[in-house]
């Protein structure tokens with residue numbers, strides 16, 4: 443709502459999403475994992491969806507990929523607390539009845555359902571740059587499929603804000619090729 447402090451607006455969004463039936467798809471688990479970070483952040487990271495660790499801790503990017511992201515943020519000379527970290531999809535995607543620690547990427551439909559919330563977050567925070575982590579997150583924001591290899595290194599505009607795409611940190615964890623890993627750190 444107009445005029446409220448940024449933190450209040452984010453808190454209000456969080457309340458809205460809990461009560462919003464449109465986002466509670468049957469293919470998603472119930473625990474909402476919203477965002478973490480500073481409402482005045484200049485850089486906003488946008489991932490895909492929470493996984494097992496994130497659902498347990500109710501915080502985005504706290505599992506292995508998240509710990510790596512935190513490390514990368516540190517190497518950038520920033521702190522996790524000073525940036526804004528969010529996901530397009532605010533619920534862990536359902537894999538099956540005995541899901542355990544298994545995770546999956548959100549589908550286009552699942553991201554579409556949550557899209558109004560990440561859009562509102564961007565609108566409120568007004569970062570100087572949006573960084574999509576991975577092709578899925580980028581697709582969720584832009585509606586376009588494009589391999590990260592082609593999208594990275596270019597500054598685009600997302601509703602008037604600078605927008606870049608890089609590999610998801612989990613790509614770094616899977617990929618042992620130093621030249622590929624270097625691309626993420628760059």
Ligand code: URA
Nearest residue numbers: 489490491492502503
């Ligand atoms: N991967 C994501 O895209 N988001 C998280 O919060 C954790 C892992």
